[in-house]
Amino acid sequence: MGMLDAYIRRFLAVLRTEILVLPSRMAVVVFVLLLLALPLVTQDGYVLRVMILTAIFAILAASWDLLSGFTGQMNFGHALFFGVAAYVTALLNLELKFPPYLSIPLGAVGGVLTGLVVGIPCLRLKGSYLALTTLAFPIILLGLVFAFPGVTGGELGLSGLSRLTGSRTGDYYLITGLMLALGGVMWKITDSNTGIILHAIREDELAARAAGINTTRYKLLAFCLSGFFAGIAGGLYAHFLRLAGPSTLEVSLSFQVIIWAVFGGMVSIYGPIAGVFILNPLMEALRVVLERFPGLPEMRMFIFAGLVLVTLLFMPEGLVPWVRDKIETECPRCKIRNAFTRRRCRVCDAALD
């Protein structure tokens, strides 16, 4: 009893001193709790399906942020990693009968190798040139998919993969849990010393080299890490839908990823995740609402584009950083963030205005 008591006390202390002091941290905790509680509220297959796909895309958007946001390597073909991993996972599962817990990690390894294949020739490219080159890769692969329908299933893709857990709720918890864990890992990477080097490469690559950093290695590392996480997302997608099709490689998916990330707020990991969790369910809700008005033309994409444009017009840094600046103030002296309600910094007691 004494042990348990001590743990509870410790938990409450951490809650009070680390979580409740900052609105953004409270928001993260509330978000996680809501996600975990969702199946208790509804067992509706459609809702869970939408949220599962949202979680998968959240991993994808965060992995893009790691490469393009943090390291500054603008990738306009991020669907490549997703698609390659989806196909590799599908082939391993269908041809070699690998179970999901092997096929998905190996699919992610496919994503890593793809990261190297794209990363190495792109090392000397920057900015818009890099963006255009990376845009080409998934298009080339899409051509190959259609050229070898015997292996890839052509237009129809590869279907009939084994189920993940067998139940919708099980799938939901597995994929949502993985999304939270991988999001945490990605955030931790960007918060480490490696993260500082990635930032430095984005800011000024030559200056990073002049500081003795092997920027080539770190850029390839960023490509590989991003390919790995996007690959996990691709593998989960293939197993959840039990299908790996050409849509996983489409240009529209690559752009979707960028829109999610920019809308949510780049260079943060949590921004793109929030972006996906706002935009993707909203799109589905719009679909449901608009179906009630059969007379209206297809308005969904129009509304979506308008929403994103207006948001970025007023919040050029993205939604999450904007909200964060409203609910938190940075202490001018010690740079610690404080809840907007405070008049004095919680650490150094400097006046906040």
Added chain:
Amino acid sequence: MNMDAPFLEVQDLRKSFGGLTATNDVSFSLGRREILGLIGPNGAGKTTLVRLISGILRPDSGSIKFKGQEIIGKKTWEIVNLGIAPTFQNMRPFRRLPIIANVMVSCLSPRAMKRGEWVKKVEAKAMDALEFAGISDMALEKASTLSQGDLKRLEVARAVATDPELLLLDEPFGGLSPAETDLMAKSIKRLHKGGRFGRLHSEGPAMIIIEHKLAQLMKIVDRIVVLNFGTVIASGVPEEIVRNPEVIEAYLGQGGV
């Protein structure tokens, strides 16, 4: 590594940009403890020369031997890890990162990591580099908020944090007020003396300093090399240089310093 070899030996270094020859068969050498001033009119090839040494540019021909080892063809980051730290004339900070993170990047280079095994915290070492450069009170500010003078000091702090044996300073006094210039000159001398600045260990690096503020430069350098149109026109101790008629003609103008 050949111990008898000169510390740094530059031989017949030539680099052209199109029709313009920036350095034309430049040769000079540098001792382990020397501070060399590199002067010459604008466009004489000074910055090109230090960029060739730091591997940012590749020469068309010639050789650069650092402690007997040819470094032409090596990448900039490899050269930095051998112990040659470059700085940029038009400072290149990581603007959106805090000052401390700017210096931590240097502290994370393989050379600095190897030499700081007893320093657990990269931050602590970076902080000492900032302390040395005199901008530690601004450690948490974003680099984009710094003044010209503080950016110069950040540039020096970043280079120093790699534990260099040869420091290449491109106009360290450029844009500084007289008081700031004096402070920077003092820092440079202190660094050259070597020793420990908190967790930062200075080997007392040799230096090549490009500078236009000759009066201040003369006080800290052992020797001066004068470049004009990419060619070395004079080399020697400061007192000789200011009396050399060719140098006066090319650079100093009648009347000297």
